Amino acid sequence: MTKPPIPKKVDLRKTPKEQGYFFPAEWHPHEATWLSWPHKEASWPGKIHSIYPVYSEFIRLLTLGENVCINVNDEAMKRFAIKCLEKASVELSKVKFFIHPTNDAWARDHGPSFLLNKDPKMPKVIVDWGYNAWGGKYPPYDLDDEIPSLIANALNLPCYRVPLVMEGGSVEFNGAGTLLTTKACLLNPNRNPEFSQEEIENALRSYYGVEQILWLEEGIEGDDTDGHIDDLTRFINEDTVVTVIEKDKSHPDYEILKQNAKALNKMKLLNDKPLNVIEIPMPLPFIYEDQHLPCSYANFYIGNRTVIVPIFEDPHDEKALEILSGCFKDREVVGLNSRDIIWGLGSFHCLSQQEPKA
Structure with a gap:
């Protein structure tokens, strides 16, 4: 029987990029998906109870192709989560719980960044960026800020702690050097008021292992993250993105999305090829309790077997699913109702963070 290679040592005095590390694209095979069990009533005021069935169905769909790791605050929360998952017929052997207390559920933003190395003898590493709940909007966030380091300890992985605020939903990767x-x-x-654009770009290159940074301008209406990319434009392969577009000039996102599409069509990748841009529609404006909610079909999550797309009981749902089904020939594209979850101002991609398989 062949013995696995003895892992080489990671030198935390050198940046991940200097040692050959990179952040894989989301379609790279996953070891697991990480989640933080929702429990903050203030994130879904008046309807947190309504999100658990669809959140559990999200987990069931994930377990068809991979393991799911869930941060919970304590044993009582774990028991409640198990009850919800059993109701949704989730295969519990595919789910592992970690007693890692959180303030909120948005694991894309407070979870770890897992990096792989081009050298298979090098271990996986975690980057623990700073986290301040989208510019200090929703304190407290001290527990969420500790999650990457807790996961690194639980998995016995080297961990880089970077004094720069960074959220996973704000960055999108093609796995071939472009962010x-x-x-x-x-x-x-x-x-990061003390950092210039050049300094932020240098940090992105050093700690995500990329070569090229491509910038869009604004995000969609109702997005309290100040414009996360995962509601706008997503890579589906190394040279192709899907981007949301709006044809109705009265829609609040019409001009922003028009400018984003224009910018994308001018962009070139590292190989000097133009970016291939596929357009998907936006849902109709969704107003709940006088608040414009940030509904977007771009907030899909690419699992090992399924691509899980938020849908909104909207006339554009079917068209968005049809386009995305054409983009992912090797995975089943599944629409999952996000009308209750979006009241928390995020959806399935915001709630999840992938751990790549080494």
């Missing part, structure tokens, strides 16, 4: 983001979020003074 896509927005100025509205990353250059917002409520994140």
